[in-house]
Structure formats: structure tokens, C-alpha cells
Amino acid sequence: MKNTLTKFCIVALSLFFWGCGAYFNQPLGPQEARIGEITKQTKTLYTLPEPEEAIIAGVYNFKDQTGQYKNIENGSTFSTAITQGATTILIKALEDSKWFRPIERENISNLLNERQIIRSTREEHRRVNDNSPTRLPPLLFAGVLLEGGVVSYDSNILTGGAGAKYFGVGGSTQYRQDRITVYLRAVSTNTGEVLKTVYVSKTVLSQAVDVSLFKYVNFQRLLEVETGFTKNEPAQMAVQEAIEKSVEMLIIEGIKDKLWSTKEGVEKNKEIVDAYLLEKEVEESTGLYERRYLENNYNSQFNFNAGMALVDGDYSTGILDYKFGFIYKYSIIPELRVATDFQFFRLNSTPEINHWWLTQGLNVEYNMLPNDRLSPIFYAGPGILLFADDSPIGHLQRWDSFFNLKFGAGLEYRVSPRVSFVLNGEWDVTFSDKIDNLPHGRRDDFYYTMSLGLSYHFGSSRSKKKIYNKGEQLEISPLNN
Structure with missing residues (x-):
């Protein structure tokens, strides 16, 4: 209890x-008339x-x-x-x-009727008193x-x-x-x-x-x-x-x-x-639901990111390890970008088996809300995965290459027109069972990455709408009747 x-x-x-304003001000009795709010x-x-x-x-x-x-x-x-x-x-x-x-x-007929009554009344007084009544002033137009x-x-x-x-x-x-x-x-x-x-x-x-x-x-x-x-x-x-x-x-x-x-x-x-x-x-620049739209003026973007990588292979163990990357993005239209990325990371299958890898990819990225401060992003694309350890280990030789496909999603938050933060997660398919150095497993190996990056926007600026000339002198012609 x-x-x-x-x-x-x-x-x-x-x-x-x-909502205490409404709850603690409940009416407990009839209220007096008050001046309108x-x-x-x-x-x-x-x-x-x-x-x-x-x-x-x-x-x-x-x-x-x-x-x-x-x-x-x-x-x-x-x-x-x-x-x-x-x-x-x-x-x-x-x-x-x-x-x-x-x-x-709005009720001009009432006004005209009342003025007619005034005229009739004055006319009656004129007949009785033989005085000329004061004429009604004309209506304003x-x-x-x-x-x-x-x-x-x-x-x-x-x-x-x-x-x-x-x-x-x-x-x-x-x-x-x-x-x-x-x-x-x-x-x-x-x-x-x-x-x-x-x-x-x-x-x-x-x-x-x-x-x-x-x-x-x-x-x-x-x-x-x-x-x-x-x-x-x-x-x-x-x-x-x-x-x-x-x-x-x-x-x-x-x-x-x-x-x-x-x-x-x-x-x-x-x-x-x-x-x-x-x-x-x-x-x-504000939408229907009070969403503030921002100018998306730059067609190029450079991103540096760091995060973690996790292999999903034949071992039951998998340990998070480091990841670093650089990405260049080019906007075809505000919603659609093409990107090339370079990622350097270590996949750690067990405490004894951990290797450095290098990947280069070409991605197509969809920016769902390009004029919002916070926008979801989705991307996918092919790439090449390279084994980058100094010496051969088991079934892997230095610069062994594998084809991979990546699928990712994330959020981009724009701090200013030129600077934004990007948080994303990625799933990579390698089409090989050698990534964890155990090629006799039950399936091909995958790996996952998660990173936080800082982007700098640059390049040719899209034309902005000129709203007014701040130095214009206003000459006024007042309107009256």
C-alpha cells in the first residue's frame, strides 16, 4: 500500500x-464581470x-x-x-x-434611419416655433x-x-x-x-x-x-x-x-x-508546426569522426574498440548527397585476436529534413575493406582486400550554417568469413560502428533571396480622403 x-x-x-496554472486556479464559485482581457x-x-x-x-x-x-x-x-x-x-x-x-x-441603415428621425423631429419643431433648425453635419466618407x-x-x-x-x-x-x-x-x-x-x-x-x-x-x-x-x-x-x-x-x-x-x-x-x-x-523561414527552417547554402562538407567498432563473427566474444574516420560529402540537391569516406578501426574478436583495418567507401546519403536544425540521415553504399596490420596473422595477409556494403542511419544537428554534429550507427556486410581470422565459421562476418563527428560546410553558396535593401530611403505619400 x-x-x-x-x-x-x-x-x-x-x-x-x-500544468499547475490551471489546476491550482480552479473556480470555486461564481465570478464577477470584469474588463475584457x-x-x-x-x-x-x-x-x-x-x-x-x-x-x-x-x-x-x-x-x-x-x-x-x-x-x-x-x-x-x-x-x-x-x-x-x-x-x-x-x-x-x-x-x-x-x-x-x-x-x-456595419449597421449603416440604423444610422440613416436615426438621422431621418432627427430631421423629421427638427422639421416639426420648425413648424411649431417657426425657427430654422440646425442642419445635420454631413457623414464622413x-x-x-x-x-x-x-x-x-x-x-x-x-x-x-x-x-x-x-x-x-x-x-x-x-x-x-x-x-x-x-x-x-x-x-x-x-x-x-x-x-x-x-x-x-x-x-x-x-x-x-x-x-x-x-x-x-x-x-x-x-x-x-x-x-x-x-x-x-x-x-x-x-x-x-x-x-x-x-x-x-x-x-x-x-x-x-x-x-x-x-x-x-x-x-x-x-x-x-x-x-x-x-x-x-x-x-x-518557419514552417507550419513552428519549425524553424535554416538556409542550406553550402554544397560541400568535410567530416571528422571518432567512435567504436564491434565485430560480429564466429567467436562468441566481441569487444568494442576504436574507430576514426574522414568523410567528404557533396550535395546534389539539399536532400541528396554523395560521399566518399575513409575509416580506420580495430576489430577485436578476443583479447588475443585484434586487427587494424582500413576501409574506403562511396555512399549515397539521404537527408530527410535539410532545412531543419535536427535532421535524420540515412545512407548506404559499397566499399573496399583492407587488412592493415603490420605483419601477416593466420589467414590474413597485409593489404588483403574484401568487398563490403554498408547501411547506416543517424542524426545531424546544425550548430550554425557552417558547423554541424553528426551521430550515426552503421552495419557493414563483408561477404567474407576471414574477418575474425576464423574462416570455417557458420556464416560471413559483419561488423558494426558507431561514431560522433564534427562537420564543416563549405563550397559555393547557393543564392539567397534578397528581401529588402536596408539602405533604401522611404518617400511617403499619406493617403487621406
Whole structure:
């Protein structure tokens, strides 16, 4: 019983502390209304520099264009997966940025009706009092229209979890990730031209943790304990953050394309645009699952490695011994390389029988993720195995040669564009029974190697995409109505 409870406590504590924010802040009663939460992106909008002139913008309808309904395990639902109030969220983001003066267009009919009521009322007063009523000021008209919407809600783009149980004691954790995508475009009311289009995506994370104990502690005595929590990121907050980010991008893209300007002028414009382009360059090198893609610019690679070698022959004994090697690799395409390698190692069948060998091979290597920092690699190829001991021993003479085939796999970790570490294991087939100096065995001999190597990348650099000219001077023509 004591050991069982100890195991349960260890599992429970490890999972609870992993998600203690949700577990230790459980609601124990009704909560009062509070001011709406702001996101990190809201604070970014607050800190934007002031515009040279605020842009009058109209938003008719920023729609939910996904047609997506909430996912449930059983049955169907008519509840939409995301908020239908994206227009209101966009107008609030425009206000927070201080770059736009939003005008009412979503319910323009209500506004026009109310203005008509005002005119009728004033006309009645004029007839009674014989006074001319004050005319209503004209409505503002927009310099730009902001269009677009939430164009996709992708469910379960990434799911997973982990769990373990031992004699009725265990726990599990699960997660699910959805994604929202927002498009926003600015349209000139003078010409109808689409001035700029931006889009932003935001993930929505759901997590669940469960811990349970199910154990007979005595005869006819069953102990059952379970606890856990589920945490879901609000979809409305995700939509809000995506819309706010799209507003920020639209402002900066407009500065970059000289549509409008900050109040501080050219130097501030350039500072903002440079920072934005740097962020954009990072984002463009990041994949769907937040994987950072690295440039693979060099077509040659030199690798020095050291490790261990183990013979698999006719003796029941086999002792690990030393191995050293040099490899030159040439990239045909980023995923495919050809390599020539030289390996010097000792195969130790018994404490008395150990020989030095030299091998030269030609390999074809497949790099599964050439633009990732960590990538699996697989390779295979033929080679020549040479006996390299100083004096003849038994059935082996110096420089006796054998044909071999190697098959290997490993991991390559890139520290920088020019330097990487490679950990690999290899299985070599020799097609000979003489390798362990016992040629009357049951089968041909094999050997295995494992090594850790340091690679230096060099050679002609593949052309890089030039994103922007850092010395460019921005001339601004503000857009107004």
C-alpha cells in the first residue's frame, strides 16, 4: 500500500506541476464581470508611433467565411467554431492602433434611419416655433474600406499525448492544436484598387491531464482515486489576436509601400520597416508546426569522426574498440548527397585476436529534413575493406582486400550554417568469413560502428533571396480622403 501511494504521488505531482496554472486556479464559485482581457498583440498596437494623419476607414462586414461548426465527439451541433463578432473586434483594433478613424458602416441603415428621425423631429419643431433648425453635419466618407474575414478554421492540425500505468497507478496527458487564418485588405474608395492584402494565422491549443489510481489495498477493499484538468485556449481571444496582428501588419506594409507615414517622418518609418522585415524573414523561414527552417547554402562538407567498432563473427566474444574516420560529402540537391569516406578501426574478436583495418567507401546519403536544425540521415553504399596490420596473422595477409556494403542511419544537428554534429550507427556486410581470422565459421562476418563527428560546410553558396535593401530611403505619400 505504501509503495502504491508513493508511485501515485510521484505521477500526480509531476503532472500537476506541469500544468499547475490551471489546476491550482480552479473556480470555486461564481465570478464577477470584469474588463475584457487584452492580448500581447493589443499592447503592441498601443505602442505604435502616431500617424502623420489618421486614416478614415469603413468596415462593412468582416465575416466568418469558414463555415466551420464546433467539433463534438457524438452527434452534430449548429454552434459555430469561431465568434461571429469579428467586425466588432476589427473596429476595436483600429481604434487601439490610433492610425484609423473607423466610421459606422456595419449597421449603416440604423444610422440613416436615426438621422431621418432627427430631421423629421427638427422639421416639426420648425413648424411649431417657426425657427430654422440646425442642419445635420454631413457623414464622413471613408478613404479606405477594410475587407476580408476569417477564412479558415483548421481542426486537429496537431494532436498527441503520453501516458503510463503500472498496476493500476498512472496518468496521461493529451493535447490538440487548431488554427485560425485571417485575411485583411485595404481598398481605396477613390479608385477601387486593392492597396494591400495581409494575412495572419494563430493556433488554438487545448490540453488535458488525467491522473488515476485503481488498486485493491486489501481483501474486498478497493481504492480508486482520479483527478485532472482540461485547459482550452479561447477561440475568441485567438481571433482577436490574429485580427490585431493583421492591423499592425497592414499599417507597416502601408508605410513600406509609401501609402502613409508616421508623424516622426522618414527615419522612424525606416526603423519600423526594418524591424518588420526582419520579423517577416524569420516567419518565412518557419514552417507550419513552428519549425524553424535554416538556409542550406553550402554544397560541400568535410567530416571528422571518432567512435567504436564491434565485430560480429564466429567467436562468441566481441569487444568494442576504436574507430576514426574522414568523410567528404557533396550535395546534389539539399536532400541528396554523395560521399566518399575513409575509416580506420580495430576489430577485436578476443583479447588475443585484434586487427587494424582500413576501409574506403562511396555512399549515397539521404537527408530527410535539410532545412531543419535536427535532421535524420540515412545512407548506404559499397566499399573496399583492407587488412592493415603490420605483419601477416593466420589467414590474413597485409593489404588483403574484401568487398563490403554498408547501411547506416543517424542524426545531424546544425550548430550554425557552417558547423554541424553528426551521430550515426552503421552495419557493414563483408561477404567474407576471414574477418575474425576464423574462416570455417557458420556464416560471413559483419561488423558494426558507431561514431560522433564534427562537420564543416563549405563550397559555393547557393543564392539567397534578397528581401529588402536596408539602405533604401522611404518617400511617403499619406493617403487621406
